[in-house]
Amino acid sequence: MTTWRKLLKESIISADQLADFPALNSREITEVSSVYPMRINPYYMGLIRKAGAPLRRQAIPDIREIEDTEGLVDPLDEENLSPVPNLVHKYPDRVLFLVSGQCAMYCRFCTRKRKVGRPEMVINDSTVQAGLDYLRKTPQVREVLLSGGDPLLLSDERLEKILKAVRDIKSVEVIRIGTRVPCTLPMRVTARLANMLKKYHPLYINTHFNHPAEITAEAQLACARLADAGIPLGCQTVLLRGVNDRIEVIRDLMCKLLQIRVKPYYLFQTDLTRGTGHFRTTIDAGLEIMRNLIGHVSGMAVPTYALDAPGGKGKIPLTPDYLKSVGNTLEFLNYRGLPCSYPNSEPADKKT
Ligand SMILES: *Cc1c(COP(=O)(O)O)cnc(C)c1O
Numbered sequence: 001m002t003t004w005r006k007l008l009k010e011s012i013i014s015a016d017q018l019a020d021f022p023a024l025n026s027r028e029i030t031e032v033s034s035v036y037p038m039r040i041n042p043y044y045m046g047l048i049r050k051a052g053a054p055l056r057r058q059a060i061p062d063i064r065e066i067e068d069t070e071g072l073v074d075p076l077d078e079e080n081l082s083p084v085p086n087l088v089h090k091y092p093d094r095v096l097f098l099v100s101g102q103c104a105m106y107c108r109f110c111t112r113k114r115k116v117g118r119p120e121m122v123i124n125d126s127t128v129q130a131g132l133d134y135l136r137k138t139p140q141v142r143e144v145l146l147s148g149g150d151p152l153l154l155s156d157e158r159l160e161k162i163l164k165a166v167r168d169i170k171s172v173e174v175i176r177i178g179t180r181v182p183c184t185l186p187m188r189v190t191a192r193l194a195n196m197l198k199k200y201h202p203l204y205i206n207t208h209f210n211h212p213a214e215i216t217a218e219a220q221l222a223c224a225r226l227a228d229a230g231i232p233l234g235c236q237t238v239l240l241r242g243v244n245d246r247i248e249v250i251r252d253l254m255c256k257l258l259q260i261r262v263k264p265y266y267l268f269q270t271d272l273t274r275g276t277g278h279f280r281t282t283i284d285a286g287l288e289i290m291r292n293l294i295g296h297v298s299g300m301a302v303p304t305y306a307l308d309a310p311g312g313k314g315k316i317p318l319t320p321d322y323l324k325s326v327g328n329t330l331e332f333l334n335y336r337g338l339p340c341s342y343p344n345s346e347p348a349d350k351k352t
């Protein structure tokens with residue numbers, strides 16, 4: 001058995017395996033994980049032991065997950081936007097194709113917690129075939145985003161079969177994989193996997209790190225293997241209360257991502273998913289973090305802060321407001337709060 005499969009098999013899935021964590025309520029964890037499964041593999045468990053609360057909160061069930069009645073079961077209306085099961089077609093030119101129901105760790109804040117890791121998420125040869133058939137008859141789709149669950153939890157063979165089938169569709173220009181594996185189980189990214197993936201270019205990978213303590217030597221090696229295979233790497237971080245909602249943490253995370261050759265892509269405002277309300281920050285808090293990031297660090301380290309609008313309305317970029325007044329001149333405040341202006345007109349002596 002490969003190392004990563006063995007680690008996955010040794011994952012903590014029940015409360016009694018957490019007995020040496022003194023402050024945890026085992027009855028509550030059992031209750032929550034019977035609704036929303038827990039899976040913490042030994043690699044990520046090791047990180048939790050080192051880094052504490054910010055990582056623990058992402059992985060260990062919390063009673064508030066089942067007390068929340070306000071959240072939306074399917075906040076992005078994905079089920080209604082699926083022409084076939086497990087394929088979300090929301091934007092004209094790209095689709096989200098869910099090809100795996102499993103993850104290397106079940107994030108407590110997952111937008112798809114209604115189904116990820118649960119029996120409700122049925123993915124098999126026939127659902128994958130139905131997705132491929134839809135792509136074949138929908139040529140306006142230029143980009144296919146493989147997601148789940150985590151596509152890298154599939155075997156190399158199964159993933160390659162899907163990649164090959166998608167690549168064979170002439171209208172598909174770009175393939176993107178969304179995976180948290182470089183963060184939660186980096187040993188899954190073997191040299192063999194990287195060698196297989198590089199046959200399917202142009203292929204992009206967006207991964208998902210939420211805290212600087214997740215950027216380890218193992219994660220660095222996984223990202224190097226992918227980057228060396230010519231795969232541009234992006235990161236989709238989620239802004240989470242009690243995990244990374246402080247400017248120092250976000251700044252450190254974004255700079256460390258660049259060091260492991262990952263370009264920050266999105267910083268997401270938490271979706272209104274049922275069972276995740278305790279992770280939500282205000283949008284003002286997020287804007288304040290962005291204000292302290294933009295200009296203060298390399299533009300390469302600055303993601304787009306975005307809200308995925310409820311009801312499947314798409315992503316809305318959220319930017320701090322630098323424009324203070326509009327008129328014959330535009331008045332701005334720069335990243336340090338210093339005033340500046342720029343004419344709002346063409347030169348008066350312009351010859352026609
Ligand atoms: C987020 C998302 C995408 C990708 O959006 P980008 O802005 O291109 O990253 C595509 N389809 C769905 C359904 C999505 O939720």
Ligand code: SF4
Nearest residue numbers: 103106107110149180
């Ligand atoms: S890795 Fe992604 S899909 Fe899987 S549980 Fe975490 S957020 Fe959800």
